Amino acid sequence: MNEHNSNDDPQQRELLRVCRIGRAQGLKGEVNVMAFTDEAERRFAPGSVLSTEDGREFTVIRSRSFKLRWIVLFKGVEDRNAAEALNGLELFCEADDAETMADEDAWYPSDLIGLQARLVDGNALGLPEGTSVGTVSDVLEGAAQSILEITSQSADGDALTSLVPFVDEIVPEVFLDEGYLTLDPPGGLIPDPQALG
Structure with missing residues (x-):
C-alpha cells in the first residue's frame, strides 16, 4: 500500500x-x-x-x-x-487505524522505511543471529509483491543497495516497536555482511 x-x-x-x-x-x-x-x-x-x-x-x-x-x-x-x-x-x-493494522499483522510502507535489517537465527548464510545487513530505505511495488530496498555501506564507504522480495520466506518478522525486521536471504541476494562497514 x-x-x-x-x-x-x-x-x-x-x-x-x-x-x-x-x-x-x-x-x-x-x-x-x-x-x-x-x-x-x-x-x-x-x-x-x-x-x-x-x-x-x-x-x-x-x-x-x-x-x-x-x-x-x-x-x-x-x-x-x-x-x-x-x-x-x-x-x-x-x-485503517493502527490497532486494526497490528491485529492483522500488516504495515504501511512508511512504517518499514528506516527499520534495521538483521539476520534471523539459523539463516541460510550461516551467520550469527542479529547481524545487521543495512537499513530499509524504500518500499517498491513489484509485479507480484512489494520489494524492500535495503541500503548498507561497504568498508570503503560506498553505498550498497539490495532489492529484497517482501515475502515471509525471506522477511520472517517485523518488529516495528523495536525498529528492525529479520531477514533470511539466500546467498547472493545481499552483500556479504562481513564486508560491510
Whole structure:
C-alpha cells in the first residue's frame, strides 16, 4: 500500500493512494486502473467508495483483474466518454487505524522505511543471529509483491543497495516497536555482511 498524507491537520484521517485511472475499457464506462495497493480485491470490491483528494467520491459497481491491471466500473460512469474524462485521476481511501493494522499483522510502507535489517537465527548464510545487513530505505511495488530496498555501506564507504522480495520466506518478522525486521536471504541476494562497514 502506498501512503499519502492529505494535509498536516491532525484531525484529518490519513489517506492512502489506491489507484490511478487510465484509459477507458470498452464502451460501457469501465476504466483500466493502475493499483498502488496490495489489497486490490478489498479496495475494488463492489460497494467500496474511493475518493479524490478534493473529496469527489466514486463507488465501485464491479471490478475484475486482467494481467497486471484492474478493470473497474464506477457508479455514474456509464459510457466511454465519461470513462475517458477520468483518465489520470488518482483515487484514495482512508487508512485503517493502527490497532486494526497490528491485529492483522500488516504495515504501511512508511512504517518499514528506516527499520534495521538483521539476520534471523539459523539463516541460510550461516551467520550469527542479529547481524545487521543495512537499513530499509524504500518500499517498491513489484509485479507480484512489494520489494524492500535495503541500503548498507561497504568498508570503503560506498553505498550498497539490495532489492529484497517482501515475502515471509525471506522477511520472517517485523518488529516495528523495536525498529528492525529479520531477514533470511539466500546467498547472493545481499552483500556479504562481513564486508560491510
